[in-house]
Amino acid sequence: MNLFRAAATVSSLTLLSRITGLARDIIIARTFGASALTDAFWVAFRIPNLLRRLFAEGAFTQAFVPILAEVKQTSEDQDTVRQTIDRVAMALFSALSLITLIGIVGAPVVVLAIASGLSAADRAAEYEAAVWMTRLMFPYIVCMSLVSFASGVLNTWKRFAVPAFTPVLLNLSMIAASVWLSNQVSQPIYALALGVMIGGVAQLAVQWWAISKLGLRPRLSSPTEAFADSTVKRVMRQMLPATLGVSVAQVSILINTNIATWLTPGSVTWLSFADRLMEFPTALIGVALGTVLLPTLSKAHADQNHGDYSRLLGWGMRIVFVLGLPAALAMMMLADGLVSTLFQYGAFSANDVQQTELAVMAYAVGLIGLLLVKILAPGFYGKQDIKTPVKIAILVLILTQLFNLLLVPTLAHVGLALAIGLGACINALALYIGLRRRKLYQPQAGWWPFLGRLVLGLAVMASAMLFIGGDIDWTGQSLSIWQRAGWLALTLGGGLSGYLVTLWVLGMRPADFKRAPSLP
Template identity: 40%
Template sequence: MLRSIATVGAWTMASRVLGFLRDMLIASKLGAGPMADAFFVALKLPNLFRRLFGEGAFNAAFVPAFAQALTQRGPAAAKALAERMAMLLTLWLAILTGLGLLFMPQVMQVLAPGFRDDPGKFELAVELTRITFPYLLLICLTALVSGVLNGLGKFAAAAAAPIFFNLLSMIALFALAPFVATPAHALAWGVTLSGGVQLGLVMWACARAGMALNLFHAPTLPPEVRMVLRRMGPGLIGAGVTQVNLAVDVIIASFLPSGSVSYLYYADRVAQLPLGVIGAAVATALLPLLAKQIHAGQPLSAHRSINRAIEISIALAVPAAVALAVLALPILAALFQRGAFGAEEARLTSHALVAYSLGLPAFVLVKVFVPGFFARGDTATPVKIGICCVALNLGLNLLLMGPLQHVGVALSTVVSAWVNAGLLAWLLSRRGQLHWDHRLRRAAPRLLAAAAVMGVVLAGLSWALAPGPGLIGIALLGLVCAMGGACYFLVAQLSGGLNLRELKRSLRR
């Protein structure tokens, strides 16, 4: 499992680094004003549906079913299941895309109702979202084929595909901007084009893995397909509760002063680096592994797998959260403070980043606990918890948006994430499906202590070196982060929280 996590995490890291470069360009060209707000809403809608219908609900239901078919009935049956699901997903998403394009003004009134007070901003958001919305169909099919690759134990191509999203966005910003109305239009076209390239990449990888898929297979509804469809319904909320909460954040932020949507977007993008590298990598590797172990009648192996996933998550997510909280302003100044994105925008965005960092371990642990339900075919329980968390997030947003503005929106998401993670862990433990083994109980407090020591070191280094905007600021920030990371791993090794030799052996294997 650790090797799979490392593979996904490495490619995700490369994608996130390119994503930072893309966001740096966006910040310099669009800043944090009305045009940026409109583009980020246009990007949010297809990404929300992608994470719900593609990576979220669909993969939560499809990957365990695919793993079961592959393990018990062989590659031919697994391929047939994938092709039938691809056709059904294509039909459903084509209808959804057509309706979205037709009724986009009405959709925008729900997603960003606060934009109605600025007609120009509202019309721009509608126009940009119509350009980006076909990305939904392409990227959800990419998620299906990626699920097949993950079920086959092939993680590299699926994890590398998002790199093209960032590359084509940057290319479009330079190549198309002179020929379209605004730089935001160029970015929107780059988003949609990247969906086709990503689908082509994973299709090619799947064919190389010996399972070339026909995405236009005749739609039929055998029992295994009906089972996946039944599990998808509740999985829409269970797997995507974080995305639903972020959508609620956009709705609330649209009522706040101009720039609030952008502050939350940039802060979320920085927080998404460790979340994507750690949380997505762990969840991607854990779900097919748990499904195979459970269907093969290996409950002890499943217990060990989820304990190691929790241990890895704590070992990486907690120090990442501490670093983001301590270095929020230097990070944002070094990455984004140039062009249309000034010092005040960096300061306001840093407040949201500090808030998001407090919830980073919870976001990651949710991605660890949810596969414990999905691998056993239980998509209903995360739904019930998800509904409660969405309601909690909405209530806290309404309570905090007045006194804390956009920071209250971020804090609401954080509190609901911790409640979500706590309830998932409690239910798994109550059912006897999660036991905190001796190794995890011993390592966790030592890892927390090492992260605390690292936080003190980072604060001192940041005060002494004062990293800021520009290339020198980025270099100083890198030095501070490297020294803080070295401090963390040294303290964790000396205290017994981590065994670096064992980690090195596992990665080599």
């Protein structure tokens, strides 16, 4: 399978996931608005979601995929591979089940730790709702941990489609819960928590079916044998620094959520919706590329192919710049149009639009940094070097909180978003310097002319968007939903067309980005 085609497959299915996720948030905004109880849901959802990223998708994937790829590549005995899969699955399930039990029992303390602003006497109802929903959704991390395990196996066997598709099921479940369950429960917002759990079970069922078709479904084994296995111990040793590295980023998010609960009610929701818009480019570009790069880099490392290793990283960075820079420009220039077109209906007011669009613009400052981290960090993980990204992440955490101290007093929730963006840029720069110093990445010729062409293309894009949509009052009452959508599509389409035509005239072709080592 060609690497470019694999990335395109993941990206297209991820686009479907993000479209359904956006539809989900539009329906949530229209149904529930940006209220104190909506904030309570996002707080409650963030807790298991962060733990999922911490123990499953983040640290586990970074540790498990390179080791599984090595076992698959070097082992002559298929039973050894199967045993590794069986025992890693059992160890992961056992550990996360214990954490889930602790989380359910300690939910009141967990909620206060992540959202201390809910401790105020006048926010008791919000706090109780957050605790109830946290308890209901905590088992979600067990489902998603096993989903991450299955995704790691499928990606190692170059089956990228199913893992990229399954997040759609969570979005569809939450949409159905908002539409049909919200009127059936005592507190309508609780329907969203029920939808999360149903979606988690659905994702697990589909992933388990996929690895069963490969004949790799884990068999039951003893937890004692699992934790005693030498390969499981290797994964755990790799997970320790990986967990620390991922936890640094998640601690930053927890701190920001905590700070946001002390700001104007609705701040958590404004940041959540802004983050949803930023997930489009980060997932379509960064996550898609990172997903296909990690197992491929791991194989290049196992084969001692240093030239391919460097070329893979350069290929990923070129695509990030070509796609990420226009995405960041569009987010900054059309934040008001994007937010008003997508969310300004029902309970979501014009003020909510304004506050959300400011957060989108602040996040956009760090979009290239966020995307590059998805490409550069696997450059270390593929070499089974997790400690270096951890050290960098700790430094970024400290700097992000210093940015918060400087920015939040004057910019409120916008300062929180801007601090994350600036931190991501510093993270990407530090990772790049580390790769260069270790000679894991050596730039090929032609980077400066390449960037010069992009700058000219962006200038044309900005001019086109200003010409088409510069005078539109996006939040006013004069435009209907279809008029907003039409003008937004025209403005984005005109800007993107100007960008692509300029690159074409300057000699850049799609085939230039297909020149990367192929997957086996």
